[in-house]
Every structure is written in C-alpha cells, then in structure tokens.
Amino acid sequence: MNCANGLTVEQLGVQYRMVKALSDISCSICPGRLTGIIGPNGAGKSTLIKAMLGLIPSSTGLITYDGQPLTAQLDRVAYVPQRSQIDWTYPATVWDVIMMGRIRKTGWFRRYSTVSRRAAAAALERVDMAKYRDRPIGQLSGGQQQRVFLAKAISEEADVFCLDEPLAGIDKKTEAIVFNILQELAADGHTVLVVHHDLGQAITNFDDLILLNRELIASGTRKEVLTGSNLQRAFGGQVNFFAG
Incomplete structure (x- = not known):
C-alpha cells in the first residue's frame, strides 16, 4: 500500500x-486511516515503532513522513509508550502530565x-478525565x-x-473511549499507528494492519x-481470531 504524505x-x-x-x-502508513501493528509476542511490534522514531538504533532502512526523514520532524509526532515503561511513582498530578504535552x-x-x-x-x-486533574497519576487505575x-x-x-499497546490491561469503557478518539484523529486526517496485542473483536476497529513476525x-x-x-x-498452528 502506498499513500501520499504518509509514513x-x-x-x-x-x-x-x-x-x-x-x-x-517496508510498508506505508496512510493518513486518515487507523493502522494497527499485530503479531505474536517477540515479533518486533514495539521495536518497529521505536526504530521509526529513532528511540532505538536501526541497522538499515529509511523512515520518511511527507517525503522527509521522520527523525528530522519529531515535533510533529506524539508518542505514547507502554504503561510498563512509565514511572507511576513520579510525584505528578494528572494536570502536570497533560501540560508536559505542551512543552x-x-x-x-x-x-x-x-x-x-x-x-x-x-x-x-475529551478523554473524560477532567474531574481527576488534581489526582496524583500513581493513584489512578490502569485504564x-x-x-x-x-x-x-x-x-x-x-x-x-504512535501508541504502543494502549489497550493492554484496560477496562471496556476506556477501550471504547480510546478507539473513538483514535478513529476521530484518523478521520481528521492524522496518521495514527497503534501496536495491538491480540486478535479479538477489537481488531475490527482498525482500517489497516501491519502483520509482523x-x-x-x-x-x-x-x-x-x-x-x-x-x-x-505469523503465528503458526491454529489461530483463532475475530474476522469481523
């Protein structure tokens, strides 16, 4: 798949x-579509996003966005890492975290x-969290x-x-909110890339997929x-998935 002005x-x-x-x-991620990265454990899903953003070194390859190297325009990228990579004991409130996005x-x-x-x-x-703005981030649920x-x-x-497993270990309410927002962002013409961890019914929320092993x-x-x-x-053996 090729697309103009995409990743x-x-x-x-x-x-x-x-x-x-x-x-x-080699692949393309098109603006205006919600794209998921799927594959078995250890397939390199998170590695792909991190290498694209220059967070880990790549041995070969070129990543471009809108025809220019992506790492030269990271100010145009918002990245959400896996929850396990975040220090939830850091003394910050919800409002503190949001304002970090404005730096x-x-x-x-x-x-x-x-x-x-x-x-x-x-x-x-937009994410229905305004009432928690003064709550320490470590006191919130995973969702x-x-x-x-x-x-x-x-x-x-x-x-x-770019979001790395934003749906892992969250409740259904949060899953619905997250997907609604991601689909809205895509509909507004943004490029939205999500590492996704299973082949259940949620897979039907994606427009496009990148399957790795x-x-x-x-x-x-x-x-x-x-x-x-x-x-x-990709998976070997018998695979159960929700085709939708």
Missing part, C-alpha cells in the same frame, strides 16, 4: 548484538500560555492512566500519533491481512 518505512532492519529483531521491513509548543522554562492551558483542558475533557497519556498526546497537537508478513486492509495463510506464517 513510509523502507527496508528497516534492527539488530541486537547478533540477533535480528526486524529484517527488511514543545511553549518552550522549556517558559510560562504556559492561555492557549496551552485551554488545549490541555480540552484534551482532558485511567492510559486515558491521561492519550490526553497528553492529544494536547501536543501532532500530525502523527520479525519480518513483514503482510500489510494492507484488514481483509487483505487477516487471511489464513498470513496468520499461519
């Missing part, structure tokens, strides 16, 4: 010492503008924490949204990717 991955490879984590990955717009050591405060407040309202970090990403007013198995629409042969190559 393009060309022959991306990632190697840890002598082990190939990803090999020769790039404001600049370090400068006072937040009225515009930034309004953007942060609107993001909190609430995920909504806060989604609100932080929204407050950044980015063009590209250290190499690219398939990319395209759900119908194109979720074939028996592709799933067999």
